[in-house]
Amino acid sequence: MKKYDSYKAKLSKIADLEYTLAVLGWDQETYMPEKGADFRAQQISTLSGIGHEMSVEKDLGELLKKLHKSKELDKKQSRNVEESYKDYKQSKKYTTEFVELLSKTTSECFQAWQKAKQQSDFKIFAPHFTKMVKLKRQEAEMLGYKKHPYNALLDQYEPGANVADLDILFKDVREQLVGFVKKIAAAKQNSDAFAHKHYDKDKQWNFGIDLLKQMHYDFEAGRQDISIHPFTTSFSPLDVRVTTKVIENNLKSMIWSCIHEGGHGLYEQGLPASQYGLPLGEAVSLGIHESQSRLWENNVGRGLPYWKANYKKLQGYFPEQLKSVTLDQFYKGINQVKPSLIRIEADEVTYHFHILVRYEIEKALMDGSVEVKDLPAFWNEHYKKYLGVSATKDSEGVLQDIHWSHGSIGYFPTYSLGSFYAAQFFYFASKEIKGLQQHIEKGNMLPLLNWLREKIHKHGKFYSAADLCKHVTGEKLNFKYFMNYATDKYSVIYNLK
């Protein structure tokens, strides 16, 4: 079909531009020297503008309109066209000027955040983030929304997500998790002091690479580098980059950032290259993306079978530090549940309180009930309320995350959704894969990876998040899978009744 082919060719060129922007972004966060920032911001802005122009091109719109009505397309083709048409109509709402301005503001905001975090001074970040919030409010107006302006932004990361549903979800989470965390707090605590001894950076790095290889992350189609905040980015399914950070006196930081980003990376590497640039070559949503990283990070990577497979190797790297730590002590130590300041170092239970704070801030920023200058106070107040802790430095408080500097408002809730999807998927993986725990205990991750490839990765956007969940598990997202997983696991670790 000629029309479908020219649609495909157009999308492929747009993807070339978008993946190029990803290269610029990757370099910016890994290797770019400091003085390069301003021209890089300008370059990203120009490329974003060109990309936007291509994605709202009139010819493309007419092609999509015709293809959308065509009866000659197969199921996959129809799905591609359907999603592309939706994207097209969404993109048309943006002016090129807005896209370029947003891109430029983002780069500047990111640079400011890096400095602000380093100097732990929110005032460096505030003027840039104020501009960003203003633009995001404008964006919500441009896109249109029902009920709450935040819904317009949420929908970009997790199609269908909205304040009404999330309010209920976070209420459930709070009600069920708060009690559980209290029970844990009353129980006998386990020490993780071993994780804060001195761990040589190079050895940590090498162990992280071992873990990625064991997960079958393909190093011929990817690589790992260092950045301030770990992330995954993709330039095609055949070039997927992950980053990590290595802290000398915190073994946990490197290990679970590697496994987490590795999970994202496997999803990207598992997308079909034949669908390059098309919706069926893309991840479903950020929530589903996060389900892949969380499943590996938590359900697999913080599990006992995983450490039965890997603890001896870790002890081999660090005999001095770990010789007197038994596997049981290690397992309990890495699964401490304890309210803390830093989201990415939080345990998998109290983690969702961190998201809750950010969710409330974002909602308030979007409806104007809080202003940027008041965020440090707002932040600490809410941390006190939900986690019982408050930051003494902005770098450990409101400045800790990269997301807002990127203009990613509406992104955080997908982290919680990701964990809940992960628990549900992993429950069914355990049911369907014969001897899954035993495979993991032997360090054989292939059965699980193949299951994920088959059930999730290879489909790209063929299913929506809700449909995929049904396709994989036979039912819609259900918080009980996470709650059951947490209850079962931590009742054993903390010896609860």
Add this chain to the structure above:
Amino acid sequence: MKKYDSYKAKLSKIADLEYTLAVLGWDQETYMPEKGADFRAQQISTLSGIGHEMSVEKDLGELLKKLHKSKELDKKQSRNVEESYKDYKQSKKYTTEFVELLSKTTSECFQAWQKAKQQSDFKIFAPHFTKMVKLKRQEAEMLGYKKHPYNALLDQYEPGANVADLDILFKDVREQLVGFVKKIAAAKQNSDAFAHKHYDKDKQWNFGIDLLKQMHYDFEAGRQDISIHPFTTSFSPLDVRVTTKVIENNLKSMIWSCIHEGGHGLYEQGLPASQYGLPLGEAVSLGIHESQSRLWENNVGRGLPYWKANYKKLQGYFPEQLKSVTLDQFYKGINQVKPSLIRIEADEVTYHFHILVRYEIEKALMDGSVEVKDLPAFWNEHYKKYLGVSATKDSEGVLQDIHWSHGSIGYFPTYSLGSFYAAQFFYFASKEIKGLQQHIEKGNMLPLLNWLREKIHKHGKFYSAADLCKHVTGEKLNFKYFMNYATDKYSVIYNLK
């Protein structure tokens, strides 16, 4: 002036795209995983096409035509417009299809060359390079030329260069250098065995970084990485990247590639950021660019004063290997003149025979008197003739250089031009900078760098190569400066009469 501003804005956007292409190229040769190659080639091709479309845009052409006649521009503005208009008319000769095809072929050819070199098998490279040569012949026809199709390509790298002049130049070079090299061959030889002991890679790397810092290469506006073939690339004057390669049993390779690329890097960092995207923000020509790398590499970096400054530090890194090598032995060892196989490891005298071979091959490829499949034989025959050596492996022969895989035919002669310009510039630098040798002996490179900044770097393309040479030295390029430099230096080293 409104017209000038909109010209400037357009050029700036084109530069954003071109520098982005440079980022893609840098990543391709430093960090990109193997499987990423195909999509990267496609991405580069798409971006090249877009860049080309922007550079031949009708509005830009009309703007340039008007500005070209304007009387309101100052000298610098006029010069920018003059060069841009020339570029515009040149670009108009290319079709977008040709640009995209050339870009795609280049990426594939580069990938094939990497494999071919690794396996030392010219047959892997031949079909891709055959396509490339065919495209290059087409390109010459598209551009137009007088007398020889090779002239069209030469002019792209060194405006004004042509076969007639180069034939005479290389004849002079041959006549004057051949006799001199024979005299040297008959003299007592110095050993460089010390350079082929085992040198730890990390220590070599650190010493290379020291040298770059001493040259005042700005690491806040650049960085060094590893690649198969060292190169310099720029994403703005504030983000200039150099690469090197480190070989354990060849100390020379790393040292002089660092100094060489550092020289290129200093030129790029010295271009005025205010002229970003405009001719006055760009290097004059490849010959002038090479004069900057050669001046640092040879006239400075292989000189006795330079090693008076740095030899103790080098011995400090490698006490075992160098404790019994005196400065005099080191200086003579690193300045061995001896015909050899590998261009980038050749001494600064026989080097020009390497260029001669490539020059003759390129001429022959362009006028069709040799075909790609016959290159290995042609290569070895000519190496035998001029250098008295011939390669036993293609990787050490016809496959040794990256240039042809990039489609860079017409590039090599600029290396010899660069050396000759360098000798002439350095002669005048030594005359004009009080105590230059003493500064260098103390490791103080700033007086020389400031002289280069002032005389050459800051002007961008304000002068043509010929005019710049006159501006800096009061006369046109004259081979005698190189010949005198070589004669003076090597008569002492080899104790010639």
